[in-house]
Amino acid sequence: MSAETPPGASFPESPDPDRTIEHRTPQPGQATANDAHTRQLPYGQAEELGFNAPDGTEGAPAKRGRGWLLAAISAIVVVILGGGGVWAFSQLSGGGTQPQEVLPGNAIAYVRLDLDPAANQKLALLTIARKFPGIKDSLSDDDPRKALFEAIKGDSPDLAKVDYAKDVEPWLGDRAGLAVLSSGAGKEPDVAAAVQVKDEAAARDGIAKLAPGDEYGLAFRDGYAILAKTQAAADGYAKAAPLSQNAQFSDDTSAVGEPGVMSFWMDLGELADMSGAAATAAPTALESIKDMRFAGALRFDGDYAELTGITRGGAANTLKGQPVKIAELPASTVGAISLSGLGDGFATQWPKIQQAAEATPDGQTITKSLEQFQQLYGISVPDDIVTLLGKSLTIALDQEGLDAQQPNVGAVLTTDPVKAQAVVTKLEALLAGSGTPLQLAKKPGDGQLVVASTQTYADKLGTKGTLGESESFKLAVPDADAANYAVYVDLDKLEPLYLSGLKGEEKSNVQVLRAIGLSGNYTDGTSMTLRVLFN
Structure with a gap:
């Protein structure tokens, strides 16, 4: 089905005529924001379409150090799928740099969350939200990132003095990605996070307030803050060839199609080696996933939510099924x-x-x-x-x-x-x-x-x-x-x-x-x- 323009939405002339939506090939049964060719979609002063988390949203206390970022990613999922709403739409662009374009290309696992996906995803989510009375009644033009921040903040004493409007809103963007990098078999993995930012200086000060007293590395690349365990690691990740240039990653994620609101990818064989599973798992089991990769996405249509995934590589599948009836x-x-x-x-x-x-x-x-x-x-x-x-x-x-x-x-x-x-x-x-x-x-x-x-x-x-x-x-x-x-x-x-x-x-x-x-x-x-x- 095709996504329909929600009632009341208007699209005045774009102040930036060169800004367009990236064309994506629609998957079967999915809406598309574009025709067969790339076209411009006016944006800017359009009526804001969005969802606001209801009053009283509770969240777990924020973790210190790098834990606050993982808590943020989890909270984003709750905001997208939970009883509140999703986000305020001030524009329907869905364009721009993605986290895989700034995270290092030797990642063995990756997850991405996008609060500014393609227009068809936004409109589909709005259509779905209007079906639920609890969400429909909370539609507003409030900044949902504030509700997200308050959910993460909870009763954490470390974040008690952090003011969203002053310390977070000026720099926080709409996208985040997390990459897991192997540090060797049986060793704790390295982790690199990418958070989209609007102002690097404000982001540096704001992140310092979110993680007071903790050690971490911070670098910037193409509109993202790159966070790592050490400064040397963050600087190295910011200069490394990006994950988007990893041929296996690109082929696998392209096969999945529309990346939707959330997408993920992992090298199962590398993850098994890193976890030390080789020492305890049966050799036949390890052989079957030695070169196997898994990729998937969470996306929406006006009638449904869809989680899709594929595996590639690995040992030949012994199941030779026929079509079921x-x-x-x-x-x-x-x-x-x-x-x-x-x-x-x-x-x-x-x-x-x-x-x-x-x-x-x-x-x-x-x-x-x-x-x-x-x-x-x-x-x-x-x-x-x-x-x-x-x-x-x-x-x-x-x-x-x-x-x-x-x-x-x-x-x-x-x-x-x-x-x-x-x-x-x-x-x-x-x-x-x-x-x-x-x-x-x-x-x-x-x-x-x-x-x-x-x-x-x-x-x-x-x-x-x-x-x-x-x-x-x-x-x-x-x-x-x-x-x-x-x-x-x-x-x-x-x-x-x-x-x-x-x-x-x-x-x-x-x-x-x-x-x-x-x-x-x-x-x-x-x-x-x-x-x-x-x-």
């Missing part, structure tokens, strides 16, 4: 999880699992217990487990019968139905012998077996449904037909279970929540998209 569930489905490739994956990993178990001090005991279990119950491991997991496994809960003593819950196993039914019978016998009898309804089909709490629901699951035609489902689980795994929860359908216990504004805010979806792939690396939908 979660979209073929009944339209009355309340929640479902669907996974593919688990059967083959378990079969591939079983020898390694056995080898790891046998290498432990209790290895012989584990092996003997497993043999006794198989002889006693006739369940073969790994064969019977592989049969149950099959090519894909989908578990679903239906809206009908939610308030009944026996809800409609079931599973669709894409596998050999004859073999699977025999395994289910063994499991029923196992449960009966343990004093918890369970009789499942079954419906075999072409290449699948359906098991459910009732025969009526088993028959329903055995017939191709139309969940995929639901607008909520299509928004929550994008590209469901190509996903190797997916999760979907329709919160609107679940409301009867919990809404009656809520009142007033709390009830109204909960009613805004519409659905949650998670989907992704694990071929050629992995990808993940988590969406929270709003009514």
Whole structure:
């Protein structure tokens, strides 16, 4: 969907005609502020659009030294996503230098928070905020950084004498980034922070008041204050080749797409080495992430919040999934999880699992217990487990019968139905012998077996449904037909279970929540998209 201009917003002639919004290629289902080509977006004296944290916001006491910056970053997340609002929009530019352009390029982990993202992100956040009564009522043109500062300040005696208007507002910008740099295996990592500033001299004085008596290094680069453990480190970071020139970082973050309000990147192999995990972790586990990187972003659309991430590099994925069929569930489905490739994956990993178990001090005991279990119950491991997991496994809960003593819950196993039914019978016998009898309804089909709490629901699951035609489902689980795994929860359908216990504004805010979806792939690396939908 496209972001719409919020009611009441106006865009007078820009006093700086050369200032434009950087063009970004929109991701599927995301709004964009630009047309196919870069264009100017007037800014400047536009009506301020924003959110203000409500009175009484509480925050943890600020930490001393470098801890105050980490507390600030955490508080920014709370301001963006919490019960207050977000920020005041005096302009919709979203342009300018980003933290990765000033932090050192040898970082092994990086997180960025942007209170001045692209215009489409600002408008989407405003649209979402107006859906929540608690936030809508607090929309104002106040400076949200002040509310943020007060939340960080709390009752800290170190910050009691710091005045926001005098000591912070004159220099504090809208962006911050944090980079973790390896100092060697098993050693405490180095950390470099970049905070956007408007006035270097004021920033130097203000930061000194925020960290009285603490030792830290401070340097400046392209409109940012670079903070480090020592002055020598800060000076070195300010002169180093930036992270934005790191080819792996650039490729990975470009693959994620729109960076949104928050983005992150890390080299998992380097982090494992730095943490000393190599001394305790299994060699096979370390090998799988040796060259693996992870990148992601938090971004918004007018209908949902989206957290997306990808992995690249590392060992070849042993899971070779096929597209799941979660979209073929009944339209009355309340929640479902669907996974593919688990059967083959378990079969591939079983020898390694056995080898790891046998290498432990209790290895012989584990092996003997497993043999006794198989002889006693006739369940073969790994064969019977592989049969149950099959090519894909989908578990679903239906809206009908939610308030009944026996809800409609079931599973669709894409596998050999004859073999699977025999395994289910063994499991029923196992449960009966343990004093918890369970009789499942079954419906075999072409290449699948359906098991459910009732025969009526088993028959329903055995017939191709139309969940995929639901607008909520299509928004929550994008590209469901190509996903190797997916999760979907329709919160609107679940409301009867919990809404009656809520009142007033709390009830109204909960009613805004519409659905949650998670989907992704694990071929050629992995990808993940988590969406929270709003009514």
